[in-house]
Amino acid sequence: MLKLMDEKQDSVTLVAVGGRLDGTGAPELEAHCSTLIADGNTRLVLDFGGVDYISSAGLRSLLVVAKQIKAAGGGLALCSLTAMVREVLEISGFDKILTVATDQTAALATLA
């Protein structure tokens, strides 16, 4: 079960994600973010500090969320990646197409 906790910081919604972004967790993240975006929360920071596993299913969900946010004219940033998640992003090339920040403060700054 994926843990998702939202916090509003001005116009940015910060989502703390915890657990595994696999074939089960990834659709949960996608659905959660889709609802946020549909409700007008188009500037998202996903704090991945609690994500200890990500598969290609998780990457596909991230791509879907990124596309939805782009279509809505918003912004997306990831932060606090564990070494494992960072390596997956590098191998997939996602580190080049997504905004990745070291921590929440830096991620929020990219959406300011």
Added chain:
Amino acid sequence: MSLGKAFLERLQEGCAAGDGDYTYRFQQLAASALSHGSSALNLTHPELVARVHGEFVEAGTELISANTFDANAVCLGRYQLAEKVREINMKGVELALVHAGTQACVAGVVGPLGLTLNDDWDLDTYRDAFRGQISALLEAGAHVIQMQLFGNLAELRLALRVARELGGRDLPVITQAVFNDGGLLESGQNAAQMAESLIACGTDVVGVSGGRGIAGTLNAVKHMIKVTGQTPVAAYPNAGFPEDDNGQIVYVASPDYLADTANRMARLGVRLIGGCCGMSSEAIRAISVSLCTVRSRPLDAKNRATVPATPEMPSTILEPKAGGMLESLCFKHPIIAEIDPPPHLQVEATLNDVRTVVDSGADVISMAENPLASLKVGNIAMAALIMQQMNIQTVCHITCRDRNLLGLQSALMGAHLLGVRGLLAITGDPVPRQSGGGLGKGVFDVHSPGLVRLINQLNRGTTSTGKDLKQETEFSVGVAFNSSTRNMDGEILRLEKKLAEGANFIMTQPVFDVEHARRVLNITGKYGVRVFLGFFPLISARTALYLHNEVPGIQIPELMLERITAAPDAAMQRRIGVEQVTSLIDQLLPEMDGIYLISPHSRDRAAILSGLIQHIRSTQQESTYA
């Protein structure tokens, strides 16, 4: 000593020939047999594999590549052969060992997995695939592990780590990557960055395979070899570019041409030369013979110091240099020296200043465009004059202030034709209102991120409206980073936008103290592009106060201001300023990868920059020989 270790020692002493393209030869001999990929032939057509090994050994190869490039669980899984990984790899090594005899060395070849987002995978998919293949290769007796044609540095590093886990530090490992037309890996790093990263991860040999034809490989190894020190470099170029000959892919580069190129590579210091796509045994034979004529110097860390800091002065006008400016700077601590154009048409003194800093060892001359919105001679024209007279690259600052989109593109096309290859894309200081309209108004059709995007469109051969330029420009695009802004978060965001648009390098505003400089390096160093840290010799109290109080983006530490303003005369102020910047550079040199020296507003600006450049070069020499 194991054959693998002996082979590594052999590479320290001279250049060896590798082998060529097995799949190309299989296609010539029995294309229909390749329905399940190349490595499955080890089981289905072992006699065919053995025959091609024999051809390459007879041609003179000293490192035989087992036919195992795609023999991992992921690639074989596409043919429902995943359960045959161990068998196919072991048979592949066995077939190579038969032909190796007691002299040649056998490499277990490992290729990338080719996974995409459409596949289901995680990090363990990579680890398990490499582990399964490499353990079988080692079990079968491969002397060396040779990783080829990787485009993603993270994947290659992971494969290297797995090889080290399984084979320990004594296992000889060769890592080779493929570069795109821009001289970059698919994951964005250039040849020097890739080599430095893999050497840090413990590769024994680093190199290039496949990719941009022969010239592209030559270009990549030229850059690579400047940072590899005692680590041997391998080059396995394609045999030129493929052509479709009535449905058959053919490579037209002749063995003689390939041998000449191999000879050039060997003389550059490359230690293992084979071939990738289209490289036949005839070509390997010619290469092997050609390498016999090369007398190699022992590889030594000091070789890094023998790379000339500046090219020799030419006696005639030079052709514009091909390739982006950054491609020629893939070594440690390249120096960009800034000499701005004059505000009048008497340019000889400026050209003399440039000549002085070039003679001192500057790698690139940077020229601002009407800095602080004060009128100067056009920097593109100055760059052309400089490049006509001196063998030096230039970076022209291009502002969004002085031209509309039409003018920008027109000027950039002209700059390309004149040989300019480096640009710094900046928004530009606004025209002061007190100019009373005498200097016009700022245009700002785009801001710096948009300018970076525009330049990259030209680099892809199209204009902002999508029209075909019939040629691609070859600009390396730099962007500025202002480290003294009050809104650092906003500045970082702007930097990231510019990098997201495709900027290739960063030039920072000057730093004046170590802690500040380290913060700047910390911020800018995480993006994987080369950072040129800015330094400005504060040689007068008046300049220090002016910059601190009036110039956007520059803040001078209080202590420094107090010291220089307390100095009794101009000579003392100058001495303090030069000492301060020299000390700063000394402290930061090990942490920097590029240096950007901005000349002070002084008649002897060239002498000051020249002194700093000579100091940096001598410090580099000392650290290299230490």
